[in-house]
Amino acid sequence: MSLNILVAEDNAFTASQYTKILEKNGHKVQVAKDGVECIKTYEKALSEFDSLDQNPFDVVLLDNNMPRKSGVEVAKEILDKRPNQRIIFASAYDINSLIKAPGNVPKSVEILEKPFSLNTMISKLQS
């Protein structure tokens, strides 16, 4: 099963590693290097995508601490447009307080706490 994945990650090393392992597993990857770029990419994909029932990406993999716009803000904006979009948070940034603070992160968002093994990420994405 090939997934269409949008990755938002500001660390160039990490982003290239994600791309490498995801493409190796047969998935299609688009990388955004900050929050604003991620929203733009998502909106562009949304406008090109003509189905109302399906989402433009199967999964959006978000780093929380990114320039210009944080992962939480990006997640909220995406969920405003597509409430059933699958989002995975991958962040080392004070993840516990992020999850526990009410109203901060929508409940449907999945969490991957950094550092994690790339294989763990793959199995989480494919689950």
Added chain:
Amino acid sequence: MFEKTSLKISGMVGIIILLLGVTILFGTYQMSKVSSEIIMISEAYKPLQENLSKIQLHHQKQASSFDKIIANQEDSAKEEFWSSTVLIKSDIDHAKKITETGFSVAPDPTQANFRLVHQMFLEIEQTHLEYEEIAKVVLTSPSPVLLDQLNSKHRQIQNEIDSTSSEIERFDDQAVSAIEEHERGWLIVQIAIIVTVGGIALALRHFFSQINSDLKREIDDKTRELSEANKKLKDIDKMKDEFISIASHELKSPIQPIFGFAELAQSGDIDQKEAWDGVTTLAKKLQDLANDVLDVTRIESNRLTIYQENISLNNTIKEAVMMAKTGLSKDIKILEETGQDVTIHADRTRLDQVLRNLINNSIKFTDKGQIKVKTTLGQNEVTVSVLDTGNGIPEEILPKIFGKFATKGHGSDNQAGNGLGLFLCKGIVEAHGGKITAKNNKDCGATFEFTIPIIPKTITITN
């Protein structure tokens, strides 16, 4: 504090009321004392007047009895005459006793009055005795000469009684007016005391209200100072929390790619060299960050040690520029525009750190054009400027550009550095006694300038 002051004020008011009360009490006592004197003295003068009128009455009776004796030799008239004599004597004795008590008891000026009255009574007594003697002679052998003498004695007694009576009257009036004078004097003294105490009370009231308002102002000032200090402490605490939060994230972020490199190298998805290069770069980044955080802590606790030596500024700049040129991947020219060389007393490593940081920042934000390092010699200091033709500094970042992680966070698009470089530059420059500033150029790019004090030439020569 307020309670204590109000306690003092109420205590003072209490004391003032007490003083007023004492004054009034004292005045009342004086008044009662004065009125008792009035009563005493008038009581003494009154019986004297009564006695005098009795003496007068008895003497008149005596005189009329004597006339009767001369006219018809009545025995009853003779009895009346002699009984009147006894009565007159006893009255005079009574009056003398009163005056004696008066001059032994009464105060000084009144005492003399009593003495005078006493003297007058003695005179009356004497005259009366003479009258009695002449009367006795007349009764045995009457003669017109003796009768004339008797009549003149009678008139003398009358006159003496009248003069004594008027004298006593005068003394009575005198005593009353003296007492009135005394009372008036005391009234004035009392009024003076009350006015003085009232004045003191008013002065104290003013004094205390002054103190109170001063105290209030002082407390207000202190409260303001404290709340300001408290706010500052809170701000510092918040900044510290932010620092820890961002620093810990910065320290954690290279860990994920290190794991990734290891995993990908193990599975053979990337070659060994790529993995090791990546890990080395990340380790170097971690090391730099750890050093910078340590320096930040040193600067913030004023423990940054500067190992100063006499160095050539132009050489230091030349080395830094050379280092920047090697490894430069962009199409940028780095120019030196140094004038006459100066010797500065500075920490070579730290100064190099500042120069490299500023040059590398310029490289980071300049895609094409040039970077110029320039020196301007002043009287006591030298200004080093790093000018670039890059993007410039965003307006919202400019005021806090020398803060910690000013370029970090969600609002910025620079994540390449660790956000501590300019904070360290400022700390290092200031530790050397210089100043650092940043501004945007009119056309394009930014300029960073810092000053370093130069060693005066005289000292250089003596060295």
